[in-house]
Amino acid sequence: MQTLLILIKRHFALWLLSIAGLCVAYYVLMLLALIIRFQALPNYINVFDWFENVAWILESTPSLKDALLIIREEWWLEIGFMNYDFGMGISEWSMFVSPWKMLSVAVFSALLVSYFLALKTYSDVCPTGSSLASNMSTGIGGLFFGFTSLTMSWVVCCATPTWIVGLAIMGLGVSTSLAIEPIGFWLNAVGFFLMVLALYMVLQKVSANLSAEFDVNNGLRSKV
DSSP states (O other): OOHHHHHHHHTHHHHHHHHHHHHHHHHHHHHHHHHHHTTOOOEEOOOOOOHHHHHHHHHHOHHHHHHHHHHTTOOSSEEEETTTTTTOOOEEEEEEEHHHHHHHHHHHHHHHHHHHHHHHTTTTTTTOOHHHHHHHHHHHHHHHHHHHTTEEEESSSSSSSSHHHHHHTTOOOOOHHHHGGHHHHHHHHHHHHHHHHHHHHHHHHHHHHHHHHHTTTTHHHHHO
């Protein structure tokens, strides 16, 4: 943990910018996937007063637990396609940003950036810092988390979790998507766990190699 904190402190600007870049890229790729899937550009944007809505939810919901569950699904930004062939129009598909989900994406991005920053920083003094196990853990963890954090809506899939809608939009059968719905929370949790595990494995291996090959005044200290 001390090694990670030193690394983040020394490269804080790069670390922070990389996290922001990953978060933006995640939502941009989600929007591009919708555009490619439906062959149409979005034609509306809605911005919601998230703070006012949260305050209203807290004031009007007696149970704090219920209020937090509602807030978790509250939207801040929506970008989508409105079909005006039906009177006032109907939203066929959209991508939306929920601050709660965005926070989880930012946390996962921080873990991912820390992992790759550690590999890059220590590549010279510890070329074996990476391993098949840590790479697989990172890949599988990212896959699980990425799929279960999708925030998409589609008129065909009403009243279903947004990540299930995302899987259906990207080509997975609706029945198959609905079949895996009950394990969505666990897939997301496993994704986080695997990412933490990958980072831990790399830092442990790096620390062990550095302890064996360098004293405290060389190697790592001069590198970071």
